Structures are given as C-alpha cells and as structure tokens.
Amino acid sequence: MKPEALLHPTPAGLYCPPGDFYIDPVRPVDRAVVTHGHADHARSGHGAVLATPETLEIMATRYGEDFTERRQSAEIGEVVNLNGVALWLVPAGHVLGSAQAVVEHKGTRMVVTGDYKRRRDPTCAGFEPVPCDVLISEATFGLPVFRHPDTAGEVAKLLHSLEQFPERAHLVGAYALGKAQRIIRHLREQGYDETIYIHGAMQRLCDLYERLGVPLGPLAPATVKDGRGAKQDFEGKVVVCPPSAMGSTWARRFPDPVIAFASGWMRVRQRAKQKGVELPLIVSDHADWDELTDTVREVDPHQLWVTHGREDALVRWAEVEGRVARPLHLIGYEDEND
C-alpha cells in the first residue's frame, strides 16, 4: 500500500488510518502509541496508551496513575495487532524506555524513530536499525554544524572544573528525564563517587531510574538545612537541576555557582553565551548530523520523511545523495529541549 495511506501527518500528530491510532499525538486522542516519556511526546488524557513498560511508568510518575484510561504495555520486539496493523517497538537509545515504532501493513513497513541517538548511553538500551520502506526520522540537530563530541570528554571538563574551583558549587542544568540520570551515570563511570545533589523536581524520576535498574550512586536533595553555614555545604559539590532552575531564585542557595549546562545546543557559542552558561557541556540525547546521516545510509529506506527539527538541511542532504525525501513539518514538538 502507499505509505501515505498507512501513516500521514495530521494536526494531532502522525495518524495511521487502518490501525486507527496516533504516534506521539500532541492532542488527546482515543489511541496513542508513545515512543518515549518526554512531555512533548507523551501527553496525558489519551483514551489508551501503548508504550514500553518503562515509558508507561515514567508517564505515571509525571502525570499520576490516571494519565490514561487504558495502558497497554508492549515489551521491546513484541508484535501487537492494532486493527490488523502490526506494530512493535525497537530501542531508540534516547532515554530509558525510549523506542522506535515499527508499523507494518500489507507489505509496507514504516519506522518512526521518535527521538533517538546512536552513541552509548549507560542508562538505556541502544538504538537498533530496522530495514524499512519509509524511515520517519527526527532532525533536532539536522545541520552539519552539530557534531556532538565524545561524552566522556565533556564530563571530564566538569570534573576538571571541580578541581580548579573547589570552593564553588557546580550547578549542572540537565533535563529531568534522561539527561540528568545520564550525566550522573557518566560521572560515576568516570570515578566520581561523592554525593550528588539533585533538585526536588528530579527526585521521583531518579528514584524510578534506580528502581528500573539504573544505579545512580549516593544522591541527596539540594536543600539548605536550617542553621548557619548551610550554603558552604555545597562548596565543590555537583548539583543537578532542570535548566529552568538555573536562573531562578532557587539557585541562590549555592556559593558562587559555576553554571554548567548539558545540552547539544551548547555546541553553538552564542547559545551558551545567551543563557549565561559558564561551563557548556555538549551532551545530547539526540542524534547529531553524522548519526542522522549514517542511520539513513544504514537503514537505506526507499523514502525518508523528516519530522521535527531542521528538516530542510537533512532533506537537502538526502536529495544530493539521490534519495527520495520530504519534510513533514509536524508541529507541537519542542526542539529546544535537549
């Protein structure tokens, strides 16, 4: 069948008419397939949600147990029949529980990557390429200037700064789901075994990661105890917080903090400057340019559809490569989040 008849963009999100379901819908729908737990992909209020068990737990943690009327848990690789359409989930390597959605019907197979990356992430299963007719790829960092450096080197920058400025707290802005736990895991792998302090908004997700088998080492809430001298307790410590907290009044409890920010956007100097970041750490949960193009070559689909991000550059690249490619211009995904 024609791929457009199997999946096509609508204002609510990617829709599959024969299966009557949406993938990562941005509005409440009867049946949703959710690739991962980030808020712009996983919203509450759907009739039914199909996702990996981890993603369902993340959604319940974020939105409460009643985030949907009906949960349908699908293990990785487990084929589910939705009105005659076969659907299964394959690891995407983005955050814990993240998956690509593979949709197959009448001999046509389409793969929706969701958000993904190819490099190693100690907190989740790695991306697995799936041969298909149509690859629907994200393009958050779809410009050839985005080449994320080696993660260990970026984390080493943080460790070096801790040595250089032992009297200052190191405030690391990182998204509460995925990035925060990944940075903590990398710090542990690189030998940092001191207590890491976390912002209150991260507590439940960190607990969940631990429960799902991602050990994070000693963590403590970044709260100031009553009494004097509490501020000094954070000298030379790592404090992980959501990016929005870096410029908030909350940040004042720390002594002369070094403001670090772990994000793929830190590759561009002006971005880091604008945010007042002193220590940019280029660590992303999205594929960089090389990962995007390598993945297209490896999967080698008949057609490439590009969803959110910088679609134009990736489509241009594909066309120069002699591939059939089109932008989908899906709306509602916040590509600033990384």
Place this chain on the structure above:
Amino acid sequence: MIRFAGLLDRLIFTPGRNAKVRILTDYFREAPDPERGWAVAAITRDLDIKTIKAGQIKQLVYTRVDGALFDMSHDYVGDLAEAAALIWPEKPGQNYVPTLTDAVETLNGVTRTEALEVVERWFDALDASGRWALIKLATGGLRIGVAARLVKVALAEYGGKPVQEIEELWHGLKPPYLSLFSWLEGGEKPASAAAAPFRPVMLSHPIEEADKPKIDLAEMSAEWKWDGIRVQAVREGDERRVYSRTGDDIGGAFPDILAAMPFDAAIDGELLVFDPHVRDRFAVRPFNDLQQRLNRKTVSQKMMKSHPAFIRAYDLLWLEGEDLRPLPFEERRARLEGLLLREHRASPDGDERFDLSEVVDLPDWDALATARANPPLDAIEGVMLKRRSSVYVPGRPKGEWWKWKREPFLVDAVMMYAQRGHGKRSSYYSDYTFGVWKDAENGRELVPVGKAYHGFTDEELRKIDKYVRDNTIARYGPVRSVRADEDKGLVLEIAFEGLGRSTRHKSGVAMRFPRVSRLRWDKPSREADTIETLEAMLPEEA
C-alpha cells in the same frame, strides 16, 4: 592548539575576573615554553598573524562541504569562523595535530597560498574548538574579552610579583616572553630593555569627609582635575610612545601627539581634546569629544583636524637619562615647568601639544569646596591635592595625593528592562535599562537613556529582583520587560559623571558611568524626570 583552544573556551564563558586569573595561571603552570608565551601574545593582541582572509576560509569550506548546507549552517550559527570550524569534516588520527607553537611559527614564515594549504591539513587533524582558535588566529580576529591588563595581573599572580613590575618591563619584552616566564619561575629578572618604557602610575585617594582633618592643606599643592584620560608620554631618542594608565600603548591613535614631542622625557599628564578654532591657547573640549578618538587603532586626518589632541602635563618622571621619581613633587614640578618653558621658547610658531596643568591657589576647605562645585570649565571634574614632598611611587600610597571629584549628576529615571547578571548574580535581575519621559503623539512615553548594574546593596538587589519578577510584562531570553507607565514603575535615582550627545542612542544622549544611587520606591513613576532635564545637562556645543 587543543590546549590553547581549551583555554580560550574557558576564558570566553567565564564571567568572573578572579576565575579568569585562575584559569590563566593554571594554564601557565601546565603549558610549556614557548607555547604559553605565544598564548599570552595572542590574547593581549601583541601577535598579529593575519595570513588568511575570512573569505578564503569560506572558499576552503566550499571545497569540502555542500555549499547549500554550509550557507544554511552559517545562517544558523551567525559567525563565519564558528560555522566553518563546526562543519569541517574532520579526519581524526590521520594527521599530526599542531600545537599553538607550530601554528604561530609556521604561519609567520609562509606565503598566503602556502598558509591555506597548511591550514587545510590542520583542519583535518583538529577538533572544532581547535579549528575555531586557528581561524581566529590566522585571520587576526581573536577577540575574547580579556583585557591585556588582566593577563598581566595573572602573570603577576603566577610569579608572585607586583603587577607594576610587569607593566614596567612589558614594552621591552617580545613574544614568546621566555625571559619573563623564567623570572616568574625564580630566574633572573630581565633587564629593562625597551627605550621609552612605561613607568607605573601614581594614583590618588578620593577625599571622604573623615579624611579632611588628616590633610594639612599647608603641605599640599592644588590643581584642577581634568576630565580626559590619564596618560604617559615618553620619548627616548627615536622611540616615542603614549601609554594609557595601565601601560597599553595607545600611540597609534595619537600621531599628532607623537609628532610633537621635542624632548627626551617621560611626562605624566591628561590627554584632552582642544577646540581647533582657538589659536592662542588650548580651549579644552568636553570628554565626549575625546571619546571620538579613543579605542581606535588608527585615526583619520579629518578627525585629527576636527578633534586635535594635546597633553596637559602634571608631572615629570624622567628627563634626559635621569629618573626624577625619587625627587619631591615640588622639585619635579619645577623641572617640568622649566622643560615646557624651554620647549615653548624654542618653537614660537611650532605645533605644540603640551601645556602645564596650572597650580591653583586654594588655601582652605571653603575655597576648595567652591572651586569643586563651580569649576570654570565643563572639562574639569574636581580638584586634586598633592603633597609637595611626595615622591613618585606606583599605586595609591596613603596620604600623598587626593582627589575631590565634583558631585555626580543625578536624574530620576524609570526601570524599563532588567537582565540577569553573570556569575554570582546569575539568578538575579541585576542589570537595568532605565528611561525618562518624552512627549509623544499620544501623551508621554519612556525613552531609554542608559543601563546600570551597580550602586545597590545585596539586600536592595534582592528587593529589586523580586520587583522585576512580580512586574514582568514580557520576556526576551535573559531580558525581562518590566511594567513602566504613568501609573506604575520603579523609579531609580541614577548618578552619572557626565553626559554627551550620541547618535547611537534613540534618546540622543549617552551617560558616563551611570549607576543607581538611590531606589525611589516612594516616587510615582509619572514624576520621574524628562528628556528635557537631561538635555539641559549637556555641555555647551562646540
């Protein structure tokens, strides 16, 4: 190159001065000679390679990358060097990674065509930061917001030496500063090699009310405090220099002064601009006129005609081989008067660019107060007192020289925008753009007239920050637009040192050193000052 690029990355993003000094001293400790010396020269801009033009870098990128993709990327990133550095498809492990020393030594010895071939090879071997640093170095565009002075402070800190000693040596040293680093690490002090060196400047203390009983006016000599910039003009043989008070060589922008130094001497004085239409004496123009000639590397003939510069001499530090600094002020002053008189007699019709800062007879505090409050010229910003017996020593020795600046101008303005600060203040809205009222088509509107980020206590900052957060009407990245209209707005009393006309500001005026002097929580915003009030404070037109 990788280590140097890492240093630049840290310096660019680090706002704190002390933190920058620490990053620099750690680098000096880690990097070997001659690399660290080349790094110092690159940052202080004493190293101008400029072998390659930015356009050539672009053409080079086009040979490796799809032009359309590069253009999209350049659009997105903004800066050409950065876009090129990021997009270059590197081949790690295939090439020798150059050090900063390799880069400097090679680029200085090759032709333009050869340079491009070398740079292309290095691009393959370096990472994005390294490529960025290399492009900036090779195109002469390295500006990272670190003043030469700060590098000297870091060098002093590294070697445990007073910064004045480094300033004094500086102009006799050449990159890569091997003798300097050797001295800082315990070796022998380099001989002061330069002709016409800079001599670190003696400074004054501001007079507070409590200081007055300690000052015996009978021992003091009074002068006007001229509102220009403090400089040192030095000639020794063929070497002629004009230094800023921190020892930067600013002579390139003042060829009119350099050409009019008939003596072998080091003169401490105030750099000022005079009215070219007044011939019999120097008619001093306000600071705003001098501003036109500052912060340039070169100057046009036209500018030198319309804004001619001269030096009003305060002191004589060295004369024809003799160091006068150990002499008392009154003796130095007598020698200075003799020198200027001699030169004046020698060239009755010459283009003279030096005169004497006159000693004013102000015998008691009343006379001083009157002179300070009503100076005869706009270009005077207060009075100076110098002990007649004072020898010339660098820094601010206690009790020797005093300055008593006129009261600042004050204006009540309304806060319009607030921006988050850096470092310790990164969670506070601490930089404020303020405006005054101006008549518009429908009633009155606020027109921004300046920006201030100090003058308040930490406690006050907390209160203003809360006000900003509670009264935000729009956000633009780190900037918040704060409610400011006839009915509501925070009035700030702004103090500033002077006002000039400006075509770059919508209001047509620009303030010098604006700061918050008081928070007027009590004052209704509609009663803040108007643009007419400010315009009345402008100095008279040329």
